[in-house]
Amino acid sequence: xxxxxxxxxxxxxxxxxxxxxxxxxxxxxxxxxxxxxxxxxxxxxxxxxxxxxxxxxxxxxxxxxxxxxxxxxxxxxxxxxxxxxxxxxxxxxxxxxxxxxxxxxxxxxxxxxxxxxxxxxxxxxxxxxxxxxxxxxxxxxxxxxxxxxxxxxxxxxxxxxxxxxxxxxxxxxxxxxxxxxxxxxxxxxxxxxxxxxxxxxxxxxxxxxxxxxxxxxxxxxxxxxxxxxxxxxxxxxxxxxxxxxxxxxxxxxxxxxxxxxxxxxxxxxxxxxxxxxxxxx
Amino acid sequence: xxxxxxxxxxxxxxxxxxxxxxxxxxxxxxxxxxxxxxxxxxxxxxxxxxxxxxxxxxxxxxxxxxxxxxxxxxxxxxxxxxxxxxxxxxxxxxxxxxxx
Numbered sequence: 074x075x076x077x078x079x080x081x082x083x084x085x086x087x088x089x090x091x092x093x094x095x096x097x098x099x100x101x102x103x104x105x106x107x108x109x110x111x112x113x114x115x116x117x118x119x120x121x122x123x124x125x126x127x128x129x130x131x132x133x134x135x136x137x138x139x140x141x142x143x144x145x146x147x148x149x150x151x152x153x154x155x156x157x158x159x160x161x162x163x164x165x166x167x168x169x170x171x172x173x174x175x176x177x178x179x180x181x182x183x184x185x186x187x188x189x190x191x192x193x194x195x196x197x198x199x200x201x202x203x204x205x206x207x208x209x210x211x212x213x214x215x216x217x218x219x220x221x222x223x224x225x226x227x228x229x230x231x232x233x234x235x236x237x238x239x240x241x242x243x244x245x246x247x248x249x250x251x252x253x254x255x256x257x258x259x260x261x262x263x264x265x266x267x268x269x270x271x272x273x274x275x276x277x278x279x280x281x282x283x284x285x286x287x288x289x290x291x292x293x294x295x296x297x298x299x300x301x302x303x304x305x306x307x308x309x310x311x312x313x314x315x316x317x318x319x320x321x322x323x324x325x326x327x328x329x330x331x332x333x334x335x336x337x338x339x340x341x342x343x344x345x346x347x348x349x350x351x352x353x354x
Numbered sequence: 355x356x357x358x359x360x361x362x363x364x365x366x367x368x369x370x371x372x373x374x375x376x377x378x379x380x381x382x383x384x385x386x387x388x389x390x391x392x393x394x395x396x397x398x399x400x401x402x403x404x405x406x407x408x409x410x411x412x413x414x415x416x417x418x419x420x421x422x423x424x425x426x427x428x429x430x431x432x433x434x435x436x437x438x439x440x441x442x443x444x445x446x447x448x449x450x451x452x453x454x
Contacts, residue, residue: 216369216370217370217416218370218416219375219378219418219419219422219423220375220379223372223375259369260369263369263371264369264370264371266371267371267372304416304417304418305418306418306419308421
């Protein structure tokens with residue numbers, strides 16, 4: 074009895090079920106059917122309603138017009154339109170989510186770096202605009218540094234040799250002094266001769282130095298009134314910052330990060346960049 | 355010529371190069387080896403024992419560097435002690451937990 078009822082009423086049932094997206098897969102008229110939210114158990118939820126609606130009179134009427142009466146046709150169309158909108162929205166939503174996920178990689182970065190105005194060891198003005206179009210490796214130090222700075226600059230030099238061989242001349246190593254009282258251009262120039270030839274040394278007055286250190290979250294201990302002839306050391310943060318060709322922060326490498334890891338990270342970033350923009354820098 | 359070299363000298367003194375860094379490190383290492391041989395951790399407590407090395411150390415390194423290296427030697431030694439104690443404790447713990 075029940076199976077007879079179901080087979081006769083199948084089209085109407087189909088339409089009614091399809092109005093609820095979660096069980097639309099039961100209806101073969103509606104093409105999109107890959108919803109993860111199908112509950113097969115809910116099939117039975119309609120049985121009591123079916124039984125209640127059923128009467129001899131109704132059945133006769135439907136048989137006379139055929140299974141696809143005007144009401145059914147309208148319901149079918151309305152459902153179709155509703156589903157079309159539903160899927161279009163869903164598709165847009167998923168696309169948006171994917172886009173957000175991709176972008177969050179960049180949004181998740183710390184807001185480090187930014188505008189600065191310094192002078193290069195060759196005496197030319199140097200601002201953050203010079204970072205554009207190159208991958209920069211930024212290090213803060215001072216030339217009277219007993220052992221850590223030279224070791225770090227040697228590390229950067231070796232890294233540069235390796236990545237330049239792989240990617241070409243797309244890197245800009247910067248040495249920014251945190252000892253503006255003593256590190257005059259000629260002194261920085263002589264100091265950098267012992268390291269990679271592409272190094273550019275940067276200096277500014279005390280306020281400019283303090284400003285860029287703040288932007289790069291670098292601590293340094295030089296007092297504002299340091300004696301230019303004094304024999305003192307500067308305590309400062311030891312990090313090598315990797316900045317992308319838009320001058321945006323990518324990563325910071327501490328003293329304990331081995332150079333192989335730095336090379337690996339740079340290679341990965343450059344390759345990702347190339348995949349996204351078609352260029353290496 | 356004399357004018358030229360005298361005007362150049364202050365710059366050389368002020369500038370640290372790979373070469374004069376290396377000279378300083380070598381002199382430092384010689385002095386510290388001498389201290390090690392006499393079981394002295396804190397520089398200056400060796401009496402007159404390492405005076406030759408000390409003289410070379412002071413001649414090749416800036417005062418600020420000497421202070422820094424000497425301080426670091428003391429800190430490194432304290433760390434070595436702490437690390438050794440930690441390692442010993444770990445061994446002890448391992449031996450205990452192995453028995454039970």
